[in-house]
Amino acid sequence: MADTARRAIHVLVVDDSSLVRLYYRAALDKAGFHVEQAINGIEAMEKVLSEPFDLVILDVNMPRMDGLTFIRSLRAGRGEVATVPALMISTEAGSQDVADARAAGANMYLIKPVAEDELVRHVGLLTGAIP
Amino acid sequence: MAGRTGRQSPAYDITPDEVLRFCDFLYRRTGMSFSEDKRYYIDRRLRDRIDATGSLSFQAYFSLLRADADHEIEQLINSFTVNETYFFREDHQLKCLTAGLLDSIVSRKPPGGTVRIWSIPCASGEEPYSIAIWLLENWPQVDSYNIEIVGSDIDTRALKAAAEGIYRDRALMRLSRDIISRYFIPISDDRYQIDEGLRNSIEFTRANLIDARDMATYRDFDLIFCRNVLIYFDDASRRQTAENLCDCLRPGGYICLGHSESMSRISPLFSVSRFPDAIVYQKPEADHG
């Protein structure tokens, strides 16, 4: 097992902005992560239930299912998916927003806009790619 | 496709960034997405639609698409999907039925209880008959419950054809000879009719998905197959239809969509449920905030 080629770390990027998804994807691709995308919490749920992810990066405001509702339903689920780390990156900068995200089950909260190297560093920390 | 090879190359160019713009739109609107290696496939279909609409550039076509002039979104989706109906189409969903979904439904029912399944739109009947045949062939508990299958469509001519149950051999291509001999009667060289028992076991009715009053006469379904129709609707119609379907389901009931459709573009009313062969959507057991 230890000798087999290391599987790339799979990251699911969830944001309704196509340019934000493109920006995260470009940064994370370059750093060697495997990136998939979703446009809102419902599509994110379809993806995490269909294949294993090491991290979900997500926005708060998204149509049809917002990020907080997604994390709450993820954490309420059964099996391994319930514990997938979640990194929220939002424009909402109030202390109440951060508290809401923590209460929902987010592991970390960053405020937009996020620089590429900062994104890669946090993703590395949360996935164990950077020990 | 014949005669295409001699076609002159068009006078317009589509740049990679325009393809990205197009793909972002298609993804946001429908949920369909294509990987980099499908570039050629997208490019060809896009050019076909630009030519078919008489647009003289990508930009002209894209404006027309955004405005949904002459139902261009429907035309475009059609060019990316295969619109064929035959028996046992999308069999992963049929497998899903007998690999957990029905067990989950009947776990809440008394022995001999009623399981209500709805196929809407059912077109000329291939789907509801497929469901019935699949259950008879593959679900050991099929005789332990009272299974009601209803097929509905807005088109009364399609419903008449469904009730008659006559199909060309092409529609039967996925069925084994055994199954054909059990459920069909040959009526000519290339035509078969569903046997009378099976025809009488399915109720065919007229219903309009987006009409709340029409839909109010349908209640207490455990499972709804609503495939390859919501993808064509605009946001307002999707919204109304999702609410209608939600009201037609029992609490905890399920919806199956078509394989290129996702509830993420339609409605927040259902939760995502993963079964071994398919993703299905569930109405919450009880309303809560």
Next chain:
Amino acid sequence: MPALAAALRREGVPRVREAIMTALIRVGDAASIEAILPYLRSQDAALRTAAVEALCALRESLAPFMPQLLSDGDSDVRLLATELTRNMDAAQATTLLCDLIEREPHPNVCGAAIDVLAEVGTPEALPSLERCAARFSASPFLPFAISAAIARISGVKG
């Protein structure tokens, strides 16, 4: 209408919340819009995004409200308001969003506007986009987003 709006305020059940929004969309007049608008300021993310979706469906009736929404004192409201232009006529949306990005101080509001422009913008948006890129040249995300938007609108890399 006031009754529906008040019901929305109290409503925690998604099915009922959706039904009220759908009813307001069906009426679709200025009063329905005014009933939904306050929810853009809701602390509840689910209610906020439901309001954006409902308003998006009312594109024609929404136009008179847009200039005011896009210059609201609250940057969170301006940000959500950019999304409301996505279903509008391309020329109208381009004018509204270009006016915004010419003066908007908040990079995230510009980012949201540029995301919509990348889909709906006409070539008239290009000068405003270039000026916006110059204004936010030190921001981490905006220069990237603007160059992608310019490439999509013009068909040529920005």
